[in-house]
Amino acid sequence: MAMNAKSTVLLQREPFDVAVEAAKLSRGRADVGAVVTFTGICRGDEAGEPIAALTLEHYPGMAEAEIERHVAEAIGRWPLAGVTVIHRYGRIEPGEDIVMVVTASAHRQAAFAAAEFLMDYLKTRAPFWKQVEKASGKTITKTWVDAKATDDAAAERWRTPRRKQAVE
Amino acid sequence: MTIKLRYFAWVRERVGKPEEDVEIPAGVATVGELMAWLAGRGEEYAHAFENPKVIRVAIDRNHVQPGAPVRAASEIAFFPPMTGG
Numbered sequence: 001m002a003m004n005a006k007s008t009v010l011l012q013r014e015p016f017d018v019a020v021e022a023a024k025l026s027r028g029r030a031d032v033g034a035v036v037t038f039t040g041i042c043r044g045d046e047a048g049e050p051i052a053a054l055t056l057e058h059y060p061g062m063a064e065a066e067i068e069r070h071v072a073e074a075i076g077r078w079p080l081a082g083v084t085v086i087h088r089y090g091r092i093e094p095g096e097d098i099v100m101v102v103t104a105s106a107h108r109q110a111a112f113a114a115a116e117f118l119m120d121y122l123k124t125r126a127p128f129w130k131q132v133e134k135a136s137g138k139t140i141t142k143t144w145v146d147a148k149a150t151d152d153a154a155a156e157r158w159r160t161p162r163r164k165q166a167v168e
Numbered sequence: 169m170t171i172k173l174r175y176f177a178w179v180r181e182r183v184g185k186p187e188e189d190v191e192i193p194a195g196v197a198t199v200g201e202l203m204a205w206l207a208g209r210g211e212e213y214a215h216a217f218e219n220p221k222v223i224r225v226a227i228d229r230n231h232v233q234p235g236a237p238v239r240a241a242s243e244i245a246f247f248p249p250m251t252g253g
Contacts, residue, residue: 040253056252057177059245062229063252087252099253119253125231127245128252129177144178147249 006082013090025082025104036111044094052135059127078110124155176247182216200234
């Protein structure tokens with residue numbers, strides 16, 4: 001049976017606090033037995049070379065709409081109590097958070113599956129583009145990150161329509 | 169028909185502008201035909217659209233395929249494969 005899922009999608013320049021967002025999905029309710037959080041973090045290297053920063057460009061309006069469509073699909077596929085997705089844009093340095101997904105459900109299976117589904121779709125369908133900034137002495141070079149075939153394959157495996165997973 | 173075109177990431181850099189309003193000729197019916205027509209608008213467009221197979225397109229903020237009709241669109245965006253997350 002569908003739970004009354006609370007969903008939040010935010011795009012922002014500012015950092016976020018995963019613990020605060022996770023607590024919001026379970027606080028004050030007794031029907032949440034599982035909360036899964038995923039955080040994507042800016043690595044300090046790209047293809048073996050150190051990087052100075054990533055800059056994320058996005059398509060305002062469509063990025064929110066596209067993430068919201070996938071959140072709605074996740075809510076239709078799994079019995080979720082809540083979903084929160086926050087994606088940052090702008091310049092992000094190594095060690096800083098880029099994206100977070102929090103899913104809450106009565107049981108862990110739905111929460112794990114929905115979080116993974118959302119991340120796989122975010123990477124291939126949400127209109128964001130990463131540019132890598134490398135510094136060599138005083139010279140700064142910027143190059144666009146190429147899309148990975150492995151990310152397409154990860155999203156593709158969710159395409160087979162299936163019924164809402166049974167809850168133990 | 170005038171449509172707002174938007175460009176992102178390296179498509180934006182190659183075209184040299186983030187957006188523009190463009191009068192689309194009546195013979196251009198699909199997204200694929202629009203890319204072919206845009207490629208003929210000058211050197212920077214030829215560079216941006218030299219390999220239309222890799223360019224992703226959204227009409228009014230929804231992903232579409234190259235065969236999608238452009239007629240009812242108010243905004244069409246062109247961009248490389250996405251690399252967010």
